Amino acid sequence: MSNLKQANISPEHRNYLRQVKREKILIRLTQLFILIAAFSLWEIFASLKIVDPFITSQPSRILSTISNLYEQGVLFKHIGITCLETIVGFILGTTTGTLIAIILWWSEFLSKVSEPYLVILNSLPKIALGPVFIVWIGAGPAAIIVMTLAISLIITILEVLSGFIAVDQEKIKLVQTFGGTKFQVLTKVLLPASFPTIINALKINVGLSWVGVIVGEFLVSRAGLGYLIVYGGQVFKLDLVMTSVIILGIAAALMYQGVVYLERLLVKNKI
Amino acid sequence: MKYVVNVHNIGMKYQSLNGEINALEKINFSVRDGEFVSIVGPSGCGKSTLLSIISGLLPPTSGTILLNGEKVTGTSNKIGYMLQKDHLFDWRTIFQNVMLGLEIRKAVTPEAKERAFQLLKTYGLYDFRNKYPNQLSGGMRQRAALIRTLVTDPQILLLDEAFSALDYQTRLAVNEDIYSIIKKEKKTAILVTHDIAESISMADRVIVLSKRPGTVKNIYEISLSCDNRTPLCSREAPEFRAYFQNIWKELDVHV
Numbered sequence: 291m292s293n294l295k296q297a298n299i300s301p302e303h304r305n306y307l308r309q310v311k312r313e314k315i316l317i318r319l320t321q322l323f324i325l326i327a328a329f330s331l332w333e334i335f336a337s338l339k340i341v342d343p344f345i346t347s348q349p350s351r352i353l354s355t356i357s358n359l360y361e362q363g364v365l366f367k368h369i370g371i372t373c374l375e376t377i378v379g380f381i382l383g384t385t386t387g388t389l390i391a392i393i394l395w396w397s398e399f400l401s402k403v404s405e406p407y408l409v410i411l412n413s414l415p416k417i418a419l420g421p422v423f424i425v426w427i428g429a430g431p432a433a434i435i436v437m438t439l440a441i442s443l444i445i446t447i448l449e450v451l452s453g454f455i456a457v458d459q460e461k462i463k464l465v466q467t468f469g470g471t472k473f474q475v476l477t478k479v480l481l482p483a484s485f486p487t488i489i490n491a492l493k494i495n496v497g498l499s500w501v502g503v504i505v506g507e508f509l510v511s512r513a514g515l516g517y518l519i520v521y522g523g524q525v526f527k528l529d530l531v532m533t534s535v536i537i538l539g540i541a542a543a544l545m546y547q548g549v550v551y552l553e554r555l556l557v558k559n560k561i
Numbered sequence: 562m563k564y565v566v567n568v569h570n571i572g573m574k575y576q577s578l579n580g581e582i583n584a585l586e587k588i589n590f591s592v593r594d595g596e597f598v599s600i601v602g603p604s605g606c607g608k609s610t611l612l613s614i615i616s617g618l619l620p621p622t623s624g625t626i627l628l629n630g631e632k633v634t635g636t637s638n639k640i641g642y643m644l645q646k647d648h649l650f651d652w653r654t655i656f657q658n659v660m661l662g663l664e665i666r667k668a669v670t671p672e673a674k675e676r677a678f679q680l681l682k683t684y685g686l687y688d689f690r691n692k693y694p695n696q697l698s699g700g701m702r703q704r705a706a707l708i709r710t711l712v713t714d715p716q717i718l719l720l721d722e723a724f725s726a727l728d729y730q731t732r733l734a735v736n737e738d739i740y741s742i743i744k745k746e747k748k749t750a751i752l753v754t755h756d757i758a759e760s761i762s763m764a765d766r767v768i769v770l771s772k773r774p775g776t777v778k779n780i781y782e783i784s785l786s787c788d789n790r791t792p793l794c795s796r797e798a799p800e801f802r803a804y805f806q807n808i809w810k811e812l813d814v815h816v
Binding site: 458469 | 616636641642644646648650652661664665666
């Protein structure tokens with residue numbers, strides 16, 4: 291259907307394509323430039339003592355902190371613990387949330403009963419529950435994962451449920467005209483139709499899971515990036531804080547990209 | 562004459578907090594085997610409700626529906642339902658969409674697949690079987706939706722405003738298309754529509770419903786002088802206008 295693949299492209303079209311490509315390259319170059327410029331200025335200002343590297347840290351110190359951590363053999367331990375907690379919390383939050391959304395869709399009665407509770411739990415800053423979890427579950431990875439769950443669960447339920455409700459009633463009727471059961475409505479229409487909503491919930495959850503884990507680690511842990519940040523702050527080692535924040539940023543971005551990649555993989559054949 | 566559908570004293574009331582809506586009252590008519598019946602009526606007269614009741618999706622407040630002499634209590638394999646839009650699922654290929662009804666009825670067999678392929682071939686969609694719905698034109702999508710219904714081999718087709726989502730030209734073409742398919746497959750059909758011309762052009766009989774509460778106002782036997790009856794040829798028959806005028810008056814439309 292498209293004539294993009296035809297060999298004889300008109301000169302206007304070729305020009306257009308070239309221009310699009312040029313603009314794309316320009317955007318990437320500018321992005322790269324900003325990154326390099328920011329880090330260079332940071333390095334130079336810190337070296338010239340225009341800013342105090344004790345307070346702002348500086349890129350070269352961050353690199354040496356990373357290599358120090360690596361030599362002590364703890365770098366990947368901290369990254370690994372935090373990533374593991376996040377992934378476990380993320381998966382638990384998404385699956386439990388979707389499951390509860392299915393139950394609430396199934397039973398209108400339960401859905402109506404739970405509505406005010408969901409509203410209150412959704413508006414409550416879940417971080418306030420942190421001390422409660424620590425007392426109940428004990429200071430450890432379990433409490434951190436529960437914290438993560440608490441932050442992402444309610445929003446997942448609400449997101450997925452609203453996705454279910456937005457599904458065209460006529461599509462459900464279609465399944466019913468073939469004599470479909472409620473379970474078939476769920477598997478043949480609701481879940482596939484709200485797939486984009488579920489993916490969106492995943493994207494939100496990636497961010498929320500990191501928040502949950504870092505807050506959890508601030509409160510209880512003895513390892514992980516959140517712990518390094520709090521510890522670094524307490525002993526005034528800003529190098530450690532900055533290093534951890536940067537590693538955290540990279541890890542979170544990678545995980546988000548993972549979800550985007552997953553989405554593409556699953557939606558790819560539908561265009 | 563053999564009747565496949567008997568609609569007997571059907572009444573329907575909807576309950577709501579604001580009161581009761583009397584949608585249908587004492588509806589009586591029968592449909593013969595192989596007949597094409599249209600039901601026209603002003604909007605909100607309960608036409609679609611009536612179709613849902615006939616299909617067994619919606620239990621009526623009063624009255625009974627007989628299907629081949631048996632009382633309808635729930636959805637039946639004998640009935641194929643076509644909705645206003647094609648409702649092909651975007652995430653399924655045309656073939657997978659066509660197989661939906663069979664999957665739901667757990668009736669996917671090699672023979673059923675073969676029948677689906679045969680129908681796709683007969684109606685020119687075989688080459689598109691692995692495409693997704695958004696790659697097809699409106700008319701093709703409607704045809705795929707019809708095949709999805711036909712592959713379950715229903716005896717009676719219920720068409721609920723099945724063409725109203727299409728633009729006028731496509732609609733005429735799809736009318737033609739679906740009509741010939743239904744006749745070729747020798748199905749009994751009940752079409753609900755608010756389009757008077759469409760109802761006359763396709764049907765052997767037109768049932769006119771009144772405003773809410775819907776009751777049968779009149780039933781017209783349509784006999785048109787055209788050799789090989791198709792919806793387009795019907796529209797050109799000399800009697801067409803008279804039927805149109807009568808039904809138009811009957812509907813008593815006020816703006």
